[in-house]
Amino acid sequence: MAETKAPVERPLSPHLQIYRPTLTMMMSIVHRITGAALFFGTLLLVWWLIAAASGPDAYAKFSWFASSLIGRLILLGYTWALIHHMLGGIRHLIWDTLHGLDPVGREWLVRANLIGSVVITAVIWIIGFLVMGGPL
Amino acid sequence: MSTKTQRMRTPLGRVRGHGAAGSGTTHFWHQRLTAVSNVVLTIGMIVVCISLLGRNHAYVVQILGSPLVAILVMLFIVSAVYHMRLGMQVIIEDYVHDDLPKIACLMATTFFCFAIAFASLFAILKLLSGV
Numbered sequence: 211m212a213e214t215k216a217p218v219e220r221p222l223s224p225h226l227q228i229y230r231p232t233l234t235m236m237m238s239i240v241h242r243i244t245g246a247a248l249f250f251g252t253l254l255l256v257w258w259l260i261a262a263a264s265g266p267d268a269y270a271k272f273s274w275f276a277s278s279l280i281g282r283l284i285l286l287g288y289t290w291a292l293i294h295h296m297l298g299g300i301r302h303l304i305w306d307t308l309h310g311l312d313p314v315g316r317e318w319l320v321r322a323n324l325i326g327s328v329v330i331t332a333v334i335w336i337i338g339f340l341v342m343g344g345p346l
Numbered sequence: 347m348s349t350k351t352q353r354m355r356t357p358l359g360r361v362r363g364h365g366a367a368g369s370g371t372t373h374f375w376h377q378r379l380t381a382v383s384n385v386v387l388t389i390g391m392i393v394v395c396i397s398l399l400g401r402n403h404a405y406v407v408q409i410l411g412s413p414l415v416a417i418l419v420m421l422f423i424v425s426a427v428y429h430m431r432l433g434m435q436v437i438i439e440d441y442v443h444d445d446l447p448k449i450a451c452l453m454a455t456t457f458f459c460f461a462i463a464f465a466s467l468f469a470i471l472k473l474l475s476g477v
Contacts (some may be wrong), residue, residue, distance in 0.1 A: 246437060252462050259419070259469035262406050268397045269403040277400075296388055299381045306378065334392060342400040 239322040241298040244291040251288050289334055294327035373432060380429035387422040394418065411473035423466045431459040 229235065261272035275281040299320045304310050310319050341346050363371035394415055398406050409415055434455045443449040 242437065244435045245430070249434050252427065252430065252466075255423075256462055256465050256469075259410070259466050259473075262403070263361055263469035265410040266403040269406065292388065296385060300385065301380065303381060334396070338396050338399050341396055 233320050234316055237298065237323060241295060241302075243293040244298070247287070247291045248295055251291065254284070254288065286331070286335065290327060290331040293330045293334070294323070297323045297326050297330075373435075377429065377432045380425050380432070383421075383425045384429055387418065387425055390418045391422050407473055410470065411476060412476070416470050416474050420467055420470055423463055423470075427459050427463040427466075431455060434459075 226235075253343060258272055261268040277279075301310075301323050304319065305316075310316055361370075364372075367373075394409070398409060410419065430433075435452060438448060438451045438455065442451050
C-alpha cells in the first residue's frame with residue numbers, strides 16, 4: 211500500500227493537429243470563436259444602453275467612438291460575428307433534426323453559412339449607410 | 347454478486363437522478379431554446395439599431411424608452427446573456443481541466459453575465475421611467 215506506482219503513459223486520442231483541416235472543422239472552430247467574441251462584445255451593447263440612459267454627453271462619447279474608424283471596424287466585426295454565429299446556430303438546429311448530415315448536405319450548409327454571413331453583413335451595412343445618408 | 351441483483355432501482359428512479367451532472371439534458375436544451383429565441387430577437391435588435399444610426403440622444407431615448415422597443419431589448423438581453431453563459435461554460439469545460447481555475451473561470455463567467463444583464467436592464471428601466 212505504501213508504494214505508489216508511476217503514472218502510466220496512456221495513449222491520447224487524436225486531436226486537431228492530427229487531422230487534415232476540413233471546411234466543416236474550420237467552421238466549427240469559427241463558430242466557437244465568434245461565440246466567444248460576441249460574449250465580450252456585449253460590453254459594447256451595455257455601453258450603448260448606459261450611455262443612452264446617462265445623458266447627452268455620455269451618448270455623444272459613445273457616438274464618437276462608434277463612428278470612428280476603429281469603432282466602425284469593431285462594429286463591422288461584431289455584425290459579421292453575430293450573423294455568422296446566428297447562421298451557424300441555425301445550421302446546428304438543422305443538424306439536430308438529423309437533416310443535412312450527409313457529405314453533400316453538410317458541405318452545402320457550411321458554404322451557405324460562410325457566404326450567407328458575408329452577404330447579410332454587407333446588406334445590413336449598406337442599409338445602414340442608406341439610412342444615415344452616406345458613409346460619413 | 348451478479349449484475350442482475352445490483353439493478354434494484356427502476357428505470358424511472360435512475361432517470362430522476364438526471365445522470366452524473368445531476369442536470370440531465372437541461373444545458374443542451376436551454377442552449378437550443380435560447381438559440382431559437384435569439385434568432386427572432388436578434389433580427390428585431392438589428393432593425394432597432396439601424397433605425398437609431400446617427401440619431402441624436404433625444405431621439406434614441408424616445409425610441410429605446412417606448413414600451414415595445416424596451417420589451418424587445420430586455421427580452422434580447424435575457425435570452426442572449428443566458429445563451430452566452432451556457433456557451434462560455436462549454437468552452438471553459440473544454441480547455442480548463444484543473445478544478446480550481448475551472449471553478450474560478452465559471453464563477454467569473456457567471457458574474458460577468460449577471461453584471462451585463464443587470465446593467466442593461468437597469469439602463470432600459472431608467473429610459474422607460476423617463477428620468
